Amino acid sequence: xxxxxxxxxxxxxxxxxxxxxxxxxxxxxxxxxxxxxxxxxxxxxxxxxxxxxxxxxxxxxxxxxxxxxxxxxxxxxxxxxxxxxxxxxxxxxxxxxxxxxxxxxxxxxxxxxxxxxxxxxxxxxxxxxxxxxxxxxxxxxxxxxxxxxxxxxxxxxxxxxxxxxxxxxxxxxxxxxxxxxxxxxxxxxxxxxxxxxxxxxxxxxxxxxxxxxxxxxxxxxxxxxxxxx
Amino acid sequence: xxxxxxxxxxxxxxxxxxxxxxxxxxxxxxxxxxxxxxxxxxxxxxxxxxxxxxxxxxxxxxxxxxxxxxxxxxxxxxxxxxxxxxxxxxxxxxxxxxxxxxxxxxxxxxxxxxxxxxxxxxxxxxxxxxxxxxxxxxxxxxxxxxxxxxxxxxxxxxxxxxxxxxxxxxxxxxxxxxxxxxxxxxxxxxxxxxxxxxxxxxxxxxxxxxxxxxxxxxxxxxxxxxxxx
Amino acid sequence: xxxxxxxxxxxxxxxxxxxxxxxxxxxxxxxxxxxxxxxxxxxxxxxxxxxxxxxxxxxxxxxxxxxxxxxxxxxxxxxxxxxxxxxxxxxxxxxxxxxxxxxxxxxxxxxxxxxxxxxxxxxxxxxxxxxxxxxxxxxxxxxxxxxxxxxxxxxxxxxxxxxxxxxxxxxxxxxxxxxxxxxxxxxxxxxxxxxxxxxxxxxxxxxxxxxxxxxxxxxxxxxxxxxxx
Amino acid sequence: xxxxxxxxxxxxxxxxxxxxxxxxxxxxxxxxxxxxxxxxxxxxxxxxxxxxxxxxxxxxxxxxxxxxxxxxxxxxxxxxxxxxxxxxxxxxxxxxxxxxxxxxxxxxxxxxxxxxxxxxxxxxxxxxxxxxxxxxxxxxxxxxxxxxxxxxxxxxxxxxxxxxxxxxxxxxxxxxxxxxxxxxxxxxxxxxxxxxxxxxxxxxxxxxxxxxxxxxxxxxxxxxxxxxx
DNA sequence: CATGAATGAGTGTTCATTCAT
DNA sequence: TATGAATGAACACTCATTCAT
Numbered sequence: 001x002x003x004x005x006x007x008x009x010x011x012x013x014x015x016x017x018x019x020x021x022x023x024x025x026x027x028x029x030x031x032x033x034x035x036x037x038x039x040x041x042x043x044x045x046x047x048x049x050x051x052x053x054x055x056x057x058x059x060x061x062x063x064x065x066x067x068x069x070x071x072x073x074x075x076x077x078x079x080x081x082x083x084x085x086x087x088x089x090x091x092x093x094x095x096x097x098x099x100x101x102x103x104x105x106x107x108x109x110x111x112x113x114x115x116x117x118x119x120x121x122x123x124x125x126x127x128x129x130x131x132x133x134x135x136x137x138x139x140x141x142x143x144x145x146x147x148x149x150x151x152x153x154x155x156x157x158x159x160x161x162x163x164x165x166x167x168x169x170x171x172x173x174x175x176x177x178x179x180x181x182x183x184x185x186x187x188x189x190x191x192x193x194x195x196x197x198x199x200x201x202x203x204x205x206x207x208x209x210x211x212x213x214x215x216x217x218x219x220x221x222x223x224x225x226x227x228x229x
Numbered sequence: 230x231x232x233x234x235x236x237x238x239x240x241x242x243x244x245x246x247x248x249x250x251x252x253x254x255x256x257x258x259x260x261x262x263x264x265x266x267x268x269x270x271x272x273x274x275x276x277x278x279x280x281x282x283x284x285x286x287x288x289x290x291x292x293x294x295x296x297x298x299x300x301x302x303x304x305x306x307x308x309x310x311x312x313x314x315x316x317x318x319x320x321x322x323x324x325x326x327x328x329x330x331x332x333x334x335x336x337x338x339x340x341x342x343x344x345x346x347x348x349x350x351x352x353x354x355x356x357x358x359x360x361x362x363x364x365x366x367x368x369x370x371x372x373x374x375x376x377x378x379x380x381x382x383x384x385x386x387x388x389x390x391x392x393x394x395x396x397x398x399x400x401x402x403x404x405x406x407x408x409x410x411x412x413x414x415x416x417x418x419x420x421x422x423x424x425x426x427x428x429x430x431x432x433x434x435x436x437x438x439x440x441x442x443x444x445x446x447x448x449x450x451x452x453x454x455x456x457x458x
Numbered sequence: 459x460x461x462x463x464x465x466x467x468x469x470x471x472x473x474x475x476x477x478x479x480x481x482x483x484x485x486x487x488x489x490x491x492x493x494x495x496x497x498x499x500x501x502x503x504x505x506x507x508x509x510x511x512x513x514x515x516x517x518x519x520x521x522x523x524x525x526x527x528x529x530x531x532x533x534x535x536x537x538x539x540x541x542x543x544x545x546x547x548x549x550x551x552x553x554x555x556x557x558x559x560x561x562x563x564x565x566x567x568x569x570x571x572x573x574x575x576x577x578x579x580x581x582x583x584x585x586x587x588x589x590x591x592x593x594x595x596x597x598x599x600x601x602x603x604x605x606x607x608x609x610x611x612x613x614x615x616x617x618x619x620x621x622x623x624x625x626x627x628x629x630x631x632x633x634x635x636x637x638x639x640x641x642x643x644x645x646x647x648x649x650x651x652x653x654x655x656x657x658x659x660x661x662x663x664x665x666x667x668x669x670x671x672x673x674x675x676x677x678x679x680x681x682x683x684x685x686x687x
Numbered sequence: 688x689x690x691x692x693x694x695x696x697x698x699x700x701x702x703x704x705x706x707x708x709x710x711x712x713x714x715x716x717x718x719x720x721x722x723x724x725x726x727x728x729x730x731x732x733x734x735x736x737x738x739x740x741x742x743x744x745x746x747x748x749x750x751x752x753x754x755x756x757x758x759x760x761x762x763x764x765x766x767x768x769x770x771x772x773x774x775x776x777x778x779x780x781x782x783x784x785x786x787x788x789x790x791x792x793x794x795x796x797x798x799x800x801x802x803x804x805x806x807x808x809x810x811x812x813x814x815x816x817x818x819x820x821x822x823x824x825x826x827x828x829x830x831x832x833x834x835x836x837x838x839x840x841x842x843x844x845x846x847x848x849x850x851x852x853x854x855x856x857x858x859x860x861x862x863x864x865x866x867x868x869x870x871x872x873x874x875x876x877x878x879x880x881x882x883x884x885x886x887x888x889x890x891x892x893x894x895x896x897x898x899x900x901x902x903x904x905x906x907x908x909x910x911x912x913x914x915x916x
Numbered sequence: 917c918a919t920g921a922a923t924g925a926g927t928g929t930t931c932a933t934t935c936a937t
Numbered sequence: 938t939a940t941g942a943a944t945g946a947a948c949a950c951t952c953a954t955t956c957a958t
Contacts, residue, residue: 007920007921010921026344028257031947031948031949032948032949032950033949041922041923042922042923043923043924043950044923044924044925044951044952045921045922047950047951048921048922048923052949052950053949053950082423083423083424086423108342110342112342113337113339113341113397113401115255140423144425145424146424146425147421147423147424149414150418150423154395154411154418155423157391157394157395158390158394158415158418158419160394161387161390161392161393161394161395162386162390162391163390164390164394165386165387165389165393166383166390168341169386172344173347182383185378185380185383186383186387189379189380189383189384190387190422191422191423192376192422192423192424193419193420193421193422193423193424194312194366194369194375194379194384194419195376195420195422196373196374196375196376196377235938236938260930260932261932261933262931270940271940271941272932272933272940272941273933273934273935273939273940273941273942274938274939274940276932277938281933282931282932282933464917465917468917484802486715489952490954491952491953499919500918500919500920501952501954502920502921502954502955502956503917503918505953505954505955506917506918506919510953510954511953540881541881541882566800567800570855571795571797571799571855571859573713576859576860595881598881602883603883604882605879605881605882608876608881609872612853612869612872613876613881615849615852615853615856616845616852616873616877618852619848619849619850619851619852619853620845620848620849622848623845623848623851624841624844626799627844640841643838643841644841647837647841647842647845647880648880649880649882650834650880650881650882651876651877651878651879651880651882652769652770652773652824652827652833652834652837652842652877652878652879652880653770653832653878693942694941697942718926718927718928719927719928719929720927728943728944729943729944729945730928730945731929731930731931731943731945731946734928734929734930735942735943735944739928739929740927740928740929
């Protein structure tokens, strides 16, 4: 066990170092020596754990992506209402990227644009994760909470696109803003759209029609509070 | 004039070649020789027009971004209603990327992740272009068409994020889908959000006519419905 | 004893593995890992037995060369006539290389060209072995069987050069030909040269003059005749 | 022409430098930088002319091999008698290797053991060159000058093997001996074999039978006598 | 004895960029 | 203006070798 750990620890150390440096300097601009130095190992040692610089890059997701999917999957089980689930998704993404700015940088600026990454195991996890959003939307449509003509893939593009756009801005501009502040406004925007709210009436109607769903009242300023993780 | 033209033509030839090759192989994977060959000039000639490979890359927007801004600016003048303006913006972006897939590739996969590009003149044009969106939203808020608490920057992130997400998908997956099909569904989604329509006026009508389904006057003609994966 | 053996066995296993792999891939192209794997030991273990990759290479002769010399030396004692001794030498070389193609490969393609090998103990054995040929020739000259002006070193070059040239061909071209077929034709060629035999008369004369030497009659039984390419 | 020359001259300069350094240090032990330095160019320049270090090596024959074949071919036309032709061949080889010791080193110690070289254009020239020897032997057999049962391939192995063995010795041992001294003794040995000449009588017979051939009288004037070691 | 793990030292090769013509 | 030719500067990757366990 100790032995096993030793090597696992070392591997993780390298991965974390790579994440940091890649985030900072970009992939092409980073040399293996940079990573080795940051990780406190020799260049050659990196090749003990990864077959190439690219494999090192592609290994950065890995646990992260898999675990992220599991966590979000678990949480969604206990949330009622598609809108609330969207909120949870938004929360999870922003919370995660907030906590892992280096990962965010690597994912948004490097991996996302890499065609070869698409063939990666880690990308499969990413896809499965984003598949959950499709399910949430379909669920919302089925329950009547969302518009029936909603194209789930389009909606997902809207949700992920918006999140990623914000994260990229935050990462690129180096703005250390509090991403979580945006969970509610963003969710509301996604769910309600740009149009002016249609008044209490609208709500009443809705509540009347579908009493079992969450009454969005007070929704306008709900800064996520119960989120854990 | 002819002389001037000669050199301008050559410069454009190089730019177009670069755009094509960069789009195809990525920036780092492309050599100056690749571009030179594609452009039918010698390597050294490229340096007559651009001081470095990076400057060549950063020169690919240029006219495009400036002209794009002008065109969209012009059109917006003749459109009434913030929602319609959003539609126009969506249309222009998708139309443009559709017509210029190589440019889309370069912009979405290469420039977007480049920190140095942010300091570029061309990026200023991009920003100004995206500034228009802010204006449209503020206008919509001011006129009461959009929700008063709308954060224009957030809204813009939603609009651009969604568009770019779609374009990246299209570019990365090599799907030659018809992006214009999505103008209406996307605009509707952005403007109306995911929630079932409540209709102000229109709402009443709607409720009467088709209580549970979308009646929004055929506007949402989601041609794309079978979108898979 | 068992313990001692254990280590000797292991050493031999490594040597045989090295011989095989070196023969197959060449020295520079072979890694210590290759040899270790072939031998079923770890890389580090090889360094328990040999101080360097080169020492491993130089250890491949060793017994072989020493034993070869002894065997040939022994045999020559019981053979009369310089020509017959040459035949024996040719036989021994070809027979040995035939039976040990990997050794042949290593000796002919790797060791033979290695300047440092010349300073090796094993090379001394090789030299002593080839020294025997000098003796045979000098003996032949002294007895009058060979031409008096024969330069023994030149003659040895002819004998060894021819043998080695054939072995290299066989090894390089991967021809699994039966080298022993060539013992007689080759010996005859070496001894008699290219010139047409000088007729029965010549032989008679010879026999008359030097009855104690083997009458070469019938010796020329060149079994191999259709050799092609 | 000047332009063409310029690059050709440079290429030759690199080739000669490579030949020298490879001969001195061996292929693997030589770095591109070594060659570049010797040639007075930069490392990168070498790659302007050769695609790889190995291609550089394989380019060292080239003209040499082709020209060698032509020269020898031409000369053979004007020589009568197979034995004399053999002498010419021996002469040419030894003369050439004598004059080009670096080439000899590269050919004998490096190229000869390289399997990939066998697939080279240059190797084809080498083969064609050695094909000439086959022809000479067949001619000698046909004319009755050589023994009828002579296997041409075996004979060629004897001729080339002996020559190469001598050259390798000379090259490996660094003995700057005069190889040309050996032309006659070697040729005689190859042609006449080790056996004692069959007496004056034999000669007379021979002369009678084939008057136009070189009366071997005095031919065996082994100038080299002090051969040691 | 055996070896897993680590690494120092090395090198072929690439390519953006320059400049004389 | 255009380019053929040359190169400086980098870098990913390999592997023989060491050594603590």
